[in-house]
Amino acid sequence: MPFRRIAILGLGLIGSSLARAVRARLPDVALVGFDRDPAVVTRVAELGLVDILSPSAAAAARGAELVVLATPLGTFAELAQAIAPALEPDAVVSDVGSAKQAVIEAVAPCLPAHAHLVPAHPVAGTEQSGPDAGFEDLFQGRWAILTPPPGTPPMAVERVRRLWEAVGATVEVMDARHHDLVLAITSHLPHLIAYSIVGTASDLESVTKAEVIKYSAGGFRDFTRIAASDPTMWRDVFLMNREAVLEMLARFSEDLAALQRAIRWGDGETLFRRFAASRAIRRAIVEAGQDTAAPDFGRRR
Amino acid sequence: MPFRRIAILGLGLIGSSLARAVRARLPDVALVGFDRDPAVVTRVAELGLVDILSPSAAAAARGAELVVLATPLGTFAELAQAIAPALEPDAVVSDVGSAKQAVIEAVAPCLPAHAHLVPAHPVAGTEQSGPDAGFEDLFQGRWAILTPPPGTPPMAVERVRRLWEAVGATVEVMDARHHDLVLAITSHLPHLIAYSIVGTASDLESVTKAEVIKYSAGGFRDFTRIAASDPTMWRDVFLMNREAVLEMLARFSEDLAALQRAIRWGDGETLFRRFAASRAIRRAIVEAGQDTAAPDFGRRR
Numbered sequence: 001m002p003f004r005r006i007a008i009l010g011l012g013l014i015g016s017s018l019a020r021a022v023r024a025r026l027p028d029v030a031l032v033g034f035d036r037d038p039a040v041v042t043r044v045a046e047l048g049l050v051d052i053l054s055p056s057a058a059a060a061a062r063g064a065e066l067v068v069l070a071t072p073l074g075t076f077a078e079l080a081q082a083i084a085p086a087l088e089p090d091a092v093v094s095d096v097g098s099a100k101q102a103v104i105e106a107v108a109p110c111l112p113a114h115a116h117l118v119p120a121h122p123v124a125g126t127e128q129s130g131p132d133a134g135f136e137d138l139f140q141g142r143w144a145i146l147t148p149p150p151g152t153p154p155m156a157v158e159r160v161r162r163l164w165e166a167v168g169a170t171v172e173v174m175d176a177r178h179h180d181l182v183l184a185i186t187s188h189l190p191h192l193i194a195y196s197i198v199g200t201a202s203d204l205e206s207v208t209k210a211e212v213i214k215y216s217a218g219g220f221r222d223f224t225r226i227a228a229s230d231p232t233m234w235r236d237v238f239l240m241n242r243e244a245v246l247e248m249l250a251r252f253s254e255d256l257a258a259l260q261r262a263i264r265w266g267d268g269e270t271l272f273r274r275f276a277a278s279r280a281i282r283r284a285i286v287e288a289g290q291d292t293a294a295p296d297f298g299r300r301r
Numbered sequence: 302m303p304f305r306r307i308a309i310l311g312l313g314l315i316g317s318s319l320a321r322a323v324r325a326r327l328p329d330v331a332l333v334g335f336d337r338d339p340a341v342v343t344r345v346a347e348l349g350l351v352d353i354l355s356p357s358a359a360a361a362a363r364g365a366e367l368v369v370l371a372t373p374l375g376t377f378a379e380l381a382q383a384i385a386p387a388l389e390p391d392a393v394v395s396d397v398g399s400a401k402q403a404v405i406e407a408v409a410p411c412l413p414a415h416a417h418l419v420p421a422h423p424v425a426g427t428e429q430s431g432p433d434a435g436f437e438d439l440f441q442g443r444w445a446i447l448t449p450p451p452g453t454p455p456m457a458v459e460r461v462r463r464l465w466e467a468v469g470a471t472v473e474v475m476d477a478r479h480h481d482l483v484l485a486i487t488s489h490l491p492h493l494i495a496y497s498i499v500g501t502a503s504d505l506e507s508v509t510k511a512e513v514i515k516y517s518a519g520g521f522r523d524f525t526r527i528a529a530s531d532p533t534m535w536r537d538v539f540l541m542n543r544e545a546v547l548e549m550l551a552r553f554s555e556d557l558a559a560l561q562r563a564i565r566w567g568d569g570e571t572l573f574r575r576f577a578a579s580r581a582i583r584r585a586i587v588e589a590g591q592d593t594a595a596p597d598f599g600r601r602r
Contacts (some may be wrong), residue, residue, distance in 0.1 A: 016346050018384045039465070074569075098519075115340040120535035123519050127583070137517045141518060182512045185502050187519025192564075193494055194520070198579040201486050202550070203556070213582070213589045215444060218424050218488025220400075221493070221592050231576035238564045238572055249561055250502070253554070255504070256497045260550055263493075263539045268375075271539055275532035281514070282529035288514045291522050 001160035003092070007032040007064035009057050009079060011044045012230070013125060015070030016134030019049040021167035024136050043131050058086040066163070069095035069107070073236035076103060081109035087115040092156045094120045098183060098233075100147040100176040102240035108149060113166040118175065121145045121183070122169055127228040133249055140168035141289075147176035184244035185252035189252060192245065194226035285286045303463035306391070308333040308365035310358050310380060312345045313531070314426060314468045315397045316371030317435030320350040322468035325437050335361040337372075338566060343544035344432050359387040365543040367464070369545055370396035370408070377404060387415040391458045395421045397419035397485060399534075401477040403541035418456035420477065422484070428529040441469035442590075448477035470484060485545035492535055493546065495527035 006022060008015045011033050014015050033050035035041050041053055050258035054060035061067045066191040069076055076095065087093070093115055097103050103119045111117055112200050126133065144164035148157045161171045174182075201212045201220065216224065238245055262270040285291045307323060309316045312334050323330050334351035336342050342354055355361035362368045362384035370377055377396065388394070394416055398404050404420045412418060425443040427434065445465035447527050449458045462472045475483075502521065503511045515526065538544055563571040587594045 034498075080573040123516050125519075141437065142518065146517075178508075182508050183518055183519060184511055185505060186516040186521040187506055189501075190520035190524055192560060193498060195576050195579050196560055197553055198495060198582050199575050200490075200553045201554045202578065202582055203552070204486060207479075207483050207486055209582075209585070211593065212487055213585050215424050215446075215483055216586050217443065218426075218484060218592050219491035219527055220487040221586055222527060223491055224579065224583040224586055225592065226520055226523060227576070227579035229574050229576075230579070235569050235572040239481070239567055242470055242564055242567075245564060246561065248562075249557075250411055251377065251504070252498055252501045253557070254556070255501045256494070259493060259497055260547065263546060264549075265544055266540055266543075268536050268540055271536040272532050274500050275496050275528070275530075275535055277503065278496050278525065278528035279532070281499050281503055281510075282525040284510070284514050285517050285522055285525055290514060290517050291526070 001026055001028055002159040002166070003029060003065040005030040005032065005064045006066045008050070008055070008068045008070055009034050009038055009060060009083075010069065010071035011035045011049065011068065011131050013133045014042065014122065014138075014203040015138070016047075016049055017138040018068065018070065018096070018167065020134055020136040021139060022163075023049070025166050025168075030092050032060045032064060035229055040131055042290040047131060049131065050269070057082045061086040061091070061128070062239040063088065063247050064091060066092045066094060066159070069093070069097070070074035071233045073097045073099060073102060077106040077110065080107040084110050084112055084115075087112055089114040090156075091115045092118055092159060094118045094160050095245045096120060096122055098143075098187065098237045098241075100179045104147070104149050104176055116153055117149060118152060118160040119147045120160055120164065121147070121179065122164065124169075125229070127225050129230040136141065136167065138207055139164065142169050144169035144171050146171060146173045147179050148173070149176070180241050180244045181247075184241060184248045187217065188241055188245050189248045191226055191229060192238065192249065193252070194233070197223050198227040302327055302329055303460040303467070304330060304366040306331040306333065306365045306367075308335065308361040308368045309351070310335045310361060310370050310384075311372035312336045312341055312350065312369065312432050312481040315423065315439075316369070316431050317348075317350055317432040318369065318437070318439040319369065319397070319468065320439060321435055321437040321462075324350070326467050326469070332533065333365060335359045341432055348432060350432065358383045358577045362392070364389065365392060367393045367395060367460070370398070373533045374400060374403060374541045375397045376499050378407040378411065380406040385411050385413055385416075385502070388413055389459075389515070392416045393419055393460060395461050397421060397423055398541075399447075399488065400540045400542035401480045405448070405450050406475055410504065417452060417454055418450060419457050420448045421461055421465065422448070422480065422487070423465065424484075425470075426530070428526050431592040438469065440465065445470035445472050446480055447472060447474045449474070450477070452600040481498050481542050481545045482548075485542060485549045489538055489542055489546050490525055490549045492530060493539065493550065494553070495524040496535070498524050499528040524588045557562040
């Protein structure tokens with residue numbers, strides 16, 4: 001049992017999944033929850049996800065050995081200020097955000113010297129939001145990336161590692177800036193592109209929205225699933241990982257322009273070469289166990 | 302039974318699925334197959350997918366009431382020339398290609414006056430290729446779009462409609478150019494973007510390929526699935542639907558540039574507004590029965 005008392009601030013998809021997973025895998029941990037949305041608090045009480053529902057972030061943090069920030073990234077600085085006076089000696093502060101250098105910059109300056117920051121990012125999620133969308137196995141077989149700033153006591157990192165391993169994740173420790181670059185290409189840019197093309201489709205005047213919906217099985221549908229993810233969370237990810245996202249976006253735009261040029265000039269050879277190379281990446285992902293080879297794009301209803 | 306004898310030219314994912322579906326739903330139809338790849342011919346014989354395997358496209362077409370072109374779009378003009386002398390009076394020529402105006406332009410001029418062209422596009426598929434990837438239910442509950450050129454005898458259209466309905470599809474008749482515009486946004490552009498981002502990811506030097514694969518569950522994985530589709534088929538789709546794809550691509554690039562600008566200038570309001578609008582489209586697709594609401598993006602392995 002890495003922590004005896006854990007406070008989770010924010011009980012949406014990820015926070016409520018963590019509560020469920022801790023309850024199932026570490027039943028002796030005392031779970032304290034806080035959410036600023038009264039509707040979420042009511043629902044979490046009905047579902048019985050935590051032992052104690054606190055009226056404030058500071059009250060939740062008081063007495064906790066671990067405080068997990070599970071709200072949108074944009075709220076972290078304010079939350080850190082609110083909980084700082086309540087933190088116990090050797091309390092660990094962690095989070096579940098998708099950008100990590102920004103967490104260090106927003107949270108670390110607010111914390112007292114006797115508390116330790118161990119930022120974490122479980123690479124797991126669905127396109128759904130809220131406490132009802134969470135489930136116990138969300139982290140099973142997924143990666144959890146820890147990005148402790150230099151000087152973090154190894155024991156604090158170790159305890160957070162043990163928590164994520166207890167709920168089924170495989171833990172990697174990484175430099176925060178490198179994390180942000182890796183996730184910019186594997187997660188942030190795909191989401192930005194998906195949001196963008198769904199927007200493009202809904203703005204057309206020559207093709208009706210009904211037609212877009214009707215024939216979405218041709219590929220568009222999969223983009224809409226990604227683009228259904230929580231807008232507040234994603235707004236904050238893009239604002240908080242600005243540099244890495246803009247860098248990847250610039251590269252993507254160049255590559256897309258090259259394909260555009262090949263189409264315009266009828267350069268089939270370039271198109272074929274680029275398309276064929278993509279299959280190799282797909283194969284590697286299936287072999288690495290990150291997806292199945294079962295045909296999914298044309299999945300039955 | 303809309304046709305007594307059907308020739309399928311090209312026995313990959315779509316051609317072999319059509320053969321399987323006809324065999325299952327219209328057992329009295331005589332099925333003739335042709336493929337220029339000897340490995341495919343051998344495999345189709347082993348699987349017993351057709352009644353007769355013909356040594357040439359012309360031989361397959363001889364005596365057939367319907368000839369279906371199920372090869373990449375770039376081969377259509379040559380195939381049409383090859384089969385033209387063998388076509389029976391009132392024979393119907395159809396296809397399964399993803400671009401339709403180009404089919405009319407490539408095939409119609411080659412056909413004798415006594416044959417009828419009814420281009421068709423079953424909006425179904427998976428990211429896999431070849432005769433082993435096909436399955437009987439591929440068209441079940443999917444759309445099949447027919448784009449007969451002006452002057453096509455209504456009876457020819459009706460017979461093709463009945464064939465697709467027999468294998469489980471719902472048929473729509475549409476102008477070929479309008480089809481190309483609708484599919485450019487719902488299918489062709491999503492594929493181009495997916496190919497492009499997978500290419501961008503594999504060209505990075507700061508992030509290793511191993512990392513891209515490892516953390517692909519964050520969103521990238523779904524793009525690789527789309528980008529694993531057959532490169533020859535897709536090369537031809539982009540060359541054959543050039544204008545519509547370039548038009549949609551230009552709009553997409555503008556919209557993406559607007560998001561890029563919002564990220565650069567920290568304009569969270571614009572990001573939130575755009576992202577929130579995407580959820581409505583997703584909801585409509587789920588409500589239209591084109592996808593399920595089950596969380597899939599974070600699917601378990």
